[in-house]
Structures are given as C-alpha cells and as structure tokens.
Amino acid sequence: MKRTMLYGKHHYRANNTVRHLQRIVDTFFYKMNCRGSFVEVEIRNDEELLAEAIGGCILDVAFGKIFVSKGLLRVLSDGELRFVLAHEAVHIRRNHTITSLLIKLPETILKSVRKVLRILLPGWIGIFLDFLPIITDVAKFLYFVITRSLPPGAALTREQELEADIEAIILNDFDISSAVSCLKKLVNYDLDKPSHLWEVLGVKLPVMTMRERISEIIRRFNVIKNLRRPSISKRRIWNLYLRANAPMVSTTHHRFVTKSILNGNIEEIETGIVA
Numbered sequence: 001m002k003r004t005m006l007y008g009k010h011h012y013r014a015n016n017t018v019r020h021l022q023r024i025v026d027t028f029f030y031k032m033n034c035r036g037s038f039v040e041v042e043i044r045n046d047e048e049l050l051a052e053a054i055g056g057c058i059l060d061v062a063f064g065k066i067f068v069s070k071g072l073l074r075v076l077s078d079g080e081l082r083f084v085l086a087h088e089a090v091h092i093r094r095n096h097t098i099t100s101l102l103i104k105l106p107e108t109i110l111k112s113v114r115k116v117l118r119i120l121l122p123g124w125i126g127i128f129l130d131f132l133p134i135i136t137d138v139a140k141f142l143y144f145v146i147t148r149s150l151p152p153g154a155a156l157t158r159e160q161e162l163e164a165d166i167e168a169i170i171l172n173d174f175d176i177s178s179a180v181s182c183l184k185k186l187v188n189y190d191l192d193k194p195s196h197l198w199e200v201l202g203v204k205l206p207v208m209t210m211r212e213r214i215s216e217i218i219r220r221f222n223v224i225k226n227l228r229r230p231s232i233s234k235r236r237i238w239n240l241y242l243r244a245n246a247p248m249v250s251t252t253h254h255r256f257v258t259k260s261i262l263n264g265n266i267e268e269i270e271t272g273i274v275a
Contacts, residue, residue, distance in 0.1 A: 018043060021068070024082060028089040028171050029062050036061040039092055041085075047071035049186050053088035056095045064092050075185055079178030086168035094167075096160040103153055150207065154198035158207045161196060165217050166224075176221050180214055 021041040029037040039055060039062050046069040055064010066088045068081075076084065091097060111133075140151045150158060169179050187193040187210045194206030195213045208216075 017073070021081075021085060025066060025085050025089055028086050029093065031171055032089070032093045032167075034060050034062050034093065038063040039089070040065050042067050043073065044069045047074075049075060051084045051088055053091045054097055055092045056098045057093050062089075062092050064097075066092070076182060077178065079172065079175055080182035080185065082172050083168050083175070083179045083182050086171040087164045090164040090167040090171075091160070094160075094163065096164070100153075100156065100160070103156055144205075150198070154207050157196055157198065161207075161213070162216055162220070165213070166220055169217070169221065174221075176217070179217065183210055183214055183217075186210070 018041055021043075025039060025041055026037045029039065034057065042065055044050065044067050048069055049072050050067070050069040051072055052067045053064060055062065057063070066085065068084065072084065073081065143149070143151055149155065165179060169176050172178065183195075184191065187195075191211035191214065192209050194208070195210045196207040197204045198207050199205070
C-alpha cells in the first residue's frame with residue numbers, strides 16, 4: 001500500500017530554487033518514515049557557508065525550518081548540498097534541537113534563580129552566587145582535564161552531529177564521498193579547524209576538529225559496510241553497531257541504521273579521503 005504524506009503550505013509560495021530544495025527535504029522525511037512534513041526551506045542572503053535547522057518531530061510529523069545560505073548554494077555541488085539538507089533534516093527528525101534545549105534547561109533555570117536570590121540575599125551569600133558560574137566552569141574544566149572526556153553538553157553535541165552525518169549519508173544512498181568533500185569545503189580544506197565549539201571559563205574549545213569528525217564518519221561507515229553480510233541477524237547488527245559506537249547514540253538512530261544495513265547497497269569506500 002502506498003504511503004502518503006501531509007505537506008505544509010510552503011509548496012505554493014516558493015520560487016524554483018526553494019521549491020527544488022523543498023522537494024529534496026520532503027523526500028528525506030518520507031524516507032525517515034514521517035507521516036507529514038511541515039518543514040520549510042529558507043535561503044538566507046549570506047555569502048558565508050551556513051546551514052541551520054530549528055524544529056522537531058511529534059507523532060511522526062516534522063515541523064520547523066531549514067536555513068541555507070546563498071554562499072552554500074554557490075559553492076557546493078548537488079551531492080554535497082543534498083548531504084547538508086539531509087543532515088539538517090535528521091536534526092529535526094531526531095529532535096536534536098529540543099534535546100539540546102532540555103539539556104541546557106537546568107543551567108538556564110539556575111541562572112534565573114541566581115539572579116533572584118542575588119537580590120533577595122545580599123551580602124556574602126550574594127557574592128558566592130556571583131562566583132557560582134565560575135565554580136561550575138572550573139568543575140567542567142577539571143572533568144575535561146582529568147577524564148580526557150568532553151562534558152555532557154559538548155559530548156551530546158558531538159554525538160548528534162555524527163548521528164546526523166551517518167544518517168545523511170544513508171539517506172543519500174551511502175554517498176560518503178559527497179559528505180566528506182562537503183565537510184572539507186565548510187572549513188576551506190583546513191581540517192584542523194574546529195567543527196563545533198564548547199565554552200569553559202570564557203574560552204572556546206573544539207568539540208572536535210573537522211579531521212576528527214571525518215575520521216569518525218569513515219570509521220562508522222566501515223562498521224556499517226562490514227556488518228552487511230547475509231548470515232548476520234538484525235539484532236546482531238544492532239548490538240555490534242552499538243558496541244562500535246558511543247552508548248549515547250539514540251535508539252531511533254540504531255533502528256534506522258540497522259534497517260539501512262539490511263536494505264541498502266553500500267559501495268566500497270574511497271581510499272585517501274582524509275587529507
């Protein structure tokens with residue numbers, strides 16, 4: 001039985017370029033088993049290489065916006081642009097934006113409470129409250145130095161980006177070459193530039209460099225490629241993929257990757273992708 005999708009009104013008021021991008025995005029949501037897509041694509045008048053997604057997915061209906069800059073459209077090839085759009089669509093489908101906001105919610109509430117208490121409790125208690133953010137940042141920094149691990153918020157950002165990368169590659173028929181070339185262009189081929197940043201004590205530190213990001217994508221892709229064997233069961237694939245990746249990876253990501261391993265056509269990965 002053919003599955004149908006609900007679409008927003010954006011199809012009726014877009015120019016040709018936006019309409020083309022919109023069709024691509026709607027196809028991705030269809031592949032990710034959404035019952036409806038109310039996600040609009042918007043082109044920003046900016047020459048920087050930028051893309052961003054806001055929104056989420058409730059009851060398998062996606063809503064929100066995907067922003068891409070004119071600079072991005074000018075520089076990227078069709079395959080690279082499809083990777084970017086798929087990456088942002090995955091962020092919406094997996095509710096990455098909402099999850100990140102929930103992770104930051106306690107810190108936001110604490111800031112508001114601290115401001116109120118600072119007014120109500122003058123004196124040394126108020127001074128202590130002023131230093132509380134510094135104490136929190138010192139704790140984050142010590143955790144980073146001692147454990148050699150990212151703090152929870154930064155670790156979540158890293159895993160969400162890698163999830164979106166892998167699923168975007170799968171959505172584009174396992175086209176890893178376009179994904180890698182796109183990521184290289186985003187940092188102007190300087191692979192030691194940070195992919196994302198986190199902040200501690202007013203200093204911005206890299207969540208991961210682009211070289212680390214590409215290397216991890218290739219590693220996970222090779223895991224997927226090696227797992228696709230006729231004799232291996234679905235649950236076995238799930239468990240092996242879980243073991244090969246961070247435990248923070250979501251269950252929905254596992255289901256999507258497992259199904260794709262069983263049904264997809266994975267070609268041999270190119271050699272020498274990381275410069």
